[in-house]
Amino acid sequence: MASPSGDPASRVATKAPPSSGARWPDISFRWLALLAALTTAALIVLVGWELYRGSRQAIAQFGLNFLGSSAWDPVTDKYGAWPFIYGTLVSSLIALVIAVPLGVAAALYLTEMAPLQLRQPIVTIIEMLAAVPSVIFGLWGIFVLIPWLRDHLFVWLKHTLGFLPLFQGPIYGVSMLAGGIIIAIMILPIITSVSREILRSVPDLQREAAYALGATHWEVIRIAVLSYARRGLFGAAVLGLGRALGETMAVTMVIGNRPVISASLFAPSYTLASVIANEFTEATTDMYLNALFELGLVLLVVTILVNIVAQLMLRTLSGGASGKVN
Amino acid sequence: MSETRHIQPAAAQHSWRRFKSGAMAGLLFVCALLVMAPLFLVLYFLIREGASALDWNFFTQLPKPTGEAGGGMANAIVGTLVMLAMAAVIGVPLGVMGGIYLAEYGSDRANDWIRFTADVLNGIPSIVWGMVVYVLLVVPFKTFSAYAGGVALGLMMVPLVMRTTEEVLILVPQGYREAGLALGIARWKIITVIVVKTALKGIVTGVLVAMARVAGETAPLLFTALGNNFWSHRLSEPISALPLQIFTYAISPYDDWHRQAWAGALVLMAVILILNVSVRILSRGRKFK
Numbered sequence: 001m002a003s004p005s006g007d008p009a010s011r012v013a014t015k016a017p018p019s020s021g022a023r024w025p026d027i028s029f030r031w032l033a034l035l036a037a038l039t040t041a042a043l044i045v046l047v048g049w050e051l052y053r054g055s056r057q058a059i060a061q062f063g064l065n066f067l068g069s070s071a072w073d074p075v076t077d078k079y080g081a082w083p084f085i086y087g088t089l090v091s092s093l094i095a096l097v098i099a100v101p102l103g104v105a106a107a108l109y110l111t112e113m114a115p116l117q118l119r120q121p122i123v124t125i126i127e128m129l130a131a132v133p134s135v136i137f138g139l140w141g142i143f144v145l146i147p148w149l150r151d152h153l154f155v156w157l158k159h160t161l162g163f164l165p166l167f168q169g170p171i172y173g174v175s176m177l178a179g180g181i182i183i184a185i186m187i188l189p190i191i192t193s194v195s196r197e198i199l200r201s202v203p204d205l206q207r208e209a210a211y212a213l214g215a216t217h218w219e220v221i222r223i224a225v226l227s228y229a230r231r232g233l234f235g236a237a238v239l240g241l242g243r244a245l246g247e248t249m250a251v252t253m254v255i256g257n258r259p260v261i262s263a264s265l266f267a268p269s270y271t272l273a274s275v276i277a278n279e280f281t282e283a284t285t286d287m288y289l290n291a292l293f294e295l296g297l298v299l300l301v302v303t304i305l306v307n308i309v310a311q312l313m314l315r316t317l318s319g320g321a322s323g324k325v326n
Numbered sequence: 327m328s329e330t331r332h333i334q335p336a337a338a339q340h341s342w343r344r345f346k347s348g349a350m351a352g353l354l355f356v357c358a359l360l361v362m363a364p365l366f367l368v369l370y371f372l373i374r375e376g377a378s379a380l381d382w383n384f385f386t387q388l389p390k391p392t393g394e395a396g397g398g399m400a401n402a403i404v405g406t407l408v409m410l411a412m413a414a415v416i417g418v419p420l421g422v423m424g425g426i427y428l429a430e431y432g433s434d435r436a437n438d439w440i441r442f443t444a445d446v447l448n449g450i451p452s453i454v455w456g457m458v459v460y461v462l463l464v465v466p467f468k469t470f471s472a473y474a475g476g477v478a479l480g481l482m483m484v485p486l487v488m489r490t491t492e493e494v495l496i497l498v499p500q501g502y503r504e505a506g507l508a509l510g511i512a513r514w515k516i517i518t519v520i521v522v523k524t525a526l527k528g529i530v531t532g533v534l535v536a537m538a539r540v541a542g543e544t545a546p547l548l549f550t551a552l553g554n555n556f557w558s559h560r561l562s563e564p565i566s567a568l569p570l571q572i573f574t575y576a577i578s579p580y581d582d583w584h585r586q587a588w589a590g591a592l593v594l595m596a597v598i599l600i601l602n603v604s605v606r607i608l609s610r611g612r613k614f615k
Contacts, residue, residue, distance in 0.1 A: 029514035030431055036423030037432070040443040040485055047450060050458045105357030113351055114358070122358060124606070129365040131602050133542025135569045136591045139576045140368050143375070143584065185364045192361055216347035239449075246451025248545040249573060273453045273545070280457070280549050296457050300450065307449035311442055 044304070051300055054293030057286060066294060072259050074284065079291035081298055083259035087176065087269035088299070091255065092244035094180025094265070095187055100237045102184075103191030110192075111199040112221055123196075130189035138253030141182045146173040146254055149181070154266060169264035172256065177265040179255030183247050187240040194239055194314070198232035199225060235313030242306040246299065248273040272299040369595070376592030379585035384593075389555050389571070395582050399590050401557050402571040405472070406594075409551060409567060410537055412476025413483055417540075418533055421487025422522075425529075428488065429495035430517055441492075444485040453545040455482055460549040472558060472565040475551030479540040486539060490532025494525040531609045538601040542594060544569035568594045 052059075058066065058079065069080025106126075110119055150173035161167045202225050210224035226233075256268020257278060272295050283289040383398045390397030424444075428437050455478045463474040498521050506516035522529065544567075547553075551565045553574060558565040568590055575587035 023512065026513050029517070030427075033423045033427035033431060036420045037427035037440045037488070039420050039424065040440060040447050040488070043481060043484070044443060044447055044450075047454060047458050050461045051454070054457070054461055102357050102361055105354050106361040109354040109358040113354055122362065125362045125365055128599065128602065129362070131538060131542075131598050132365065132368055133544070133569060133594060133598065135542065135544040135573050135576070136368065136372070136595055139572060139587055139591050140371055142576055143588075144367070144371050188361050188364070216343050218347035218350040219343065221350075242449045246449075246453070248451065248453045249569075253573075253577060273451055276453050276457065277545060277548055280460075281552070293457065296454055300454050303449055303451055304446055307446045310449075311445050315442075 048297075048300060048304075051293055051297040055290050055297050058290035058294045061287065061290075066291075067298070070259070070261070074288050077285060077287045079287070079294075081272070081295055083261055084270055084272045084275050084295060085298065086261050087179075087255070087259075088245055088271040088273070091176055091179040091183055091251065091269065091271060092241055094177060095183035095244045096237060096241055098181065098184035099188050099191050099240060103188050103236070103240070104195050104233055106188075106192045107195035107199055108221060108225070110196050112225065113217070123193075126189050126192050129185075130193075134186065134247065134249040135253075137182055137186060138250035141178065141250055141254040145182065146178055149173060149175075149178055158266075165263040166265050169262070169266050171266050172268060174254055174256035174268055175266045176255065176262075176269040179251045179269065179271070180265075182250045182254050183244045186247055186250060187243045190243055191236050191240040194236035195229075195233055198229045198236060198314075201232070202228050232314060235310050238306060238313060239310035242303050242310055245306065246273055246303050247271075248277050252277050272296075372588065372592045372595055375585070375588035376590075379589035380592060384586070384589050388557070389586075391555075393580065397586070399566075399568065399571050399586065399593075401554065402566040402568045402590065403593070405551065405554070405558065405565040406541060406567045406569075408472055408561070408565065409476040409479055409547075410541055412472070412561075413479035413540055414533065414537060416477060416480025417483025417487055417536065420484045421533075421536070422491050422529060424484070424488040425491025425495060426517060426522070428492040430513075430521065441489070444488050448485040448489075451545075452482060452543055453548075456546040456549045459546070464550060467562065469562060470550060470552035470564040472551060472561040472563065475547045475565060475567065476561075478546035478550045479543060482540050482543065482546065483536045486536035487532055490535065491525075491529050494528030494532065495521060497528070498524045527608060531605045534601050534605045534608075538598045538605075541601075542569055542598055544573050 062069070062079065066079065067081050067085065069078075070082045071078040071080045072083065073079070110122060114122065150171055154171045154173075154175075154177070157167045158171065206224040206228055207220050210220040215223060251271055252274040255271060255274060257270050257274055258268040259270045259275070260267060262269075276292055276296055276299075280289075280292055283292055383396060384400075385398060385403065386400050387396070387398035388401055389399065424440070428440060432440070459474050459478040459481070463477060464470055502520050502524060503516055506520050507513075511519075547567050547570050551567055551570065553570040554564045554566045572587045572590040572594065575583040575590065578584070
């Protein structure tokens with residue numbers, strides 16, 4: 001039964017507006033600060049409104065069919081979003097399948113196992129990875145990753161797992177799988193660092209209780225840490241998904257940019273963000289531009305929803321964690 | 327499976343559990359290595375491919391026409407700096423003032439909402455910023471421009487700066503504010519002269535990290551700054567930027583341009599790493615654990 005806020009009482013006290021002598025510089029400063037703080041909400045509304053305005057014609061013309069249609073033909077002015085939605089979802093899914101286990105495992109190593117003097121250097125390295133620009137991953141993807149995938153990993157996958165439809169068909173290098181792998185690399189840092197925060201919030205009491213029952217190190221992690229942090233780790237994965245969906249440059253450079261839907265992960269694909277990046281400045285007709293705006297609107301709505309879910313999961317966890325133990 | 331384990335003698339079962347624990351520890355270690363590996367792979371190839379293509383001309387010359395060897399990215403380097411400066415002009419005041427509001431004013435409930443929107447805003451894909459600024463600044467003025475690119479980057483900085491500013495302001499001891507109040511100093515003066523000044527190092531750190539982050543952005547510049555093979559003489563003209571130039575060269579079919587793309591990427595990465603490392607040195611006082 002703590003106070004509704006987590007703040008120390010002293011902070012709350014000085015946060016109250018000064019009761020006497022609230023002169024105009026004070027009031028106007030406060031209002032300026034409030035305005036600046038509210039720009040965040042205003043910007044979200046502005047972004048949504050502008051994308052909606054930009055896509056009104058397409059929405060009126062195609063309605064809900066836009067989402068399910070596979071047409072993308074500037075000549076006849078027929079547009080549909082399905083291949084791009086499919087490409088975005090599948091590439092992000094591949095990225096999550098790779099990045100979530102790796103990221104959570106790395107976070108576990110960092111919080112539960114690594115020698116203390118190693119922790120800060122590893123955290124720094126992962127933060128540096130997060131600082132690498134998308135376009136540099138794309139460049140590296142084109143000239144280093146793709147040739148290696150094409151000549152080694154993909155060939156091997158085709159040999160060993162070729163009976164699955166996922167790993168059949170011709171190998172070009174640029175492909176859905178390459179896109180998924182590059183996204184995975186790019187969301188690894190955020191998944192790792194958020195997971196680490198979650199794991200660090202697991203009370204030591206949990207671990208000590210498990211040790212007291214005679215559990216081994218791994219059993220402590222599995223029983224006491226992972227089960228306690230499960231919800232938060234799920235939130236970290238959803239946050240990673242939000243980033244994955246919107247990744248643009250690196251994906252555009254390695255995914256092949258062809259709006260085809262194929263069972264094979266070796267086939268090229270196209271994502272919402274990539275098609276906007278590639279075709280926006282070439283859009284010649286109004287309807288073409290409108291269709292691209294509608295793709296942007298779809299991308300925006302999905303990423304905002306995913307981000308809201310992620311924030312809610314991470315928030316309720318950190319809010320409830322302190323009261324739930326004991 | 328579990329039944330067979332139950333009839334094993336306790337000692338054997340224990341050693342199996344110990345073995346499993348050790349194996350999992352090894353596996354976690356390998357995963358941590360795998361997470362770090364891409365950074366070293368990228369840096370290795372950046373240096374291997376980029377260093378040989380890097381010369382004085384790269385920093386002083388304009389791009390050569392298609393097919394001609396040589397040339398540099400002088401205009402792109404200047405373009406990136408110009409747009410970063412404009413981004414800071416927009417992002418820093420809004421972000422810092424917003425951070426001040428979160429740390430110093432507002433009810434907890436309202437601030438929770440503002441933080442929430444800032445985090446959601448931070449998750450909006452960068453390509454979307456490009457589209458929105460295109461509608462707001464490129465269409466009305468009928469030209470791609472440095473202004474549009476700077477605004478796109480600046481708006482992306484707002485939530486980043488806001489959150490870091492709030493974090494460092496909260497670290498300023500309450501006693502400082504109380505001392506100011508006891509002396510009868512106006513609140514806005516307490517905040518600007520005492521609180522912000524105390525936390526200035528942290529705020530600068532946050533700003534630099536945000537700038538390092540947007541310095542590498544390409545997607546929001548595609549339809550705003552557009553890129554330019556020549557010097558931009560006015561801010562109302564299309565302008566080049568390092569990430570844009572790297573992108574254009576990387577997807578081109580020319581070997582010489584590929585070399586230049588690697589050189590550009592090496593320079594961009596060096597700038598970003600130097601910004602990040604200097605920030606770490608600057609804020610060395612606040613270490614974790």
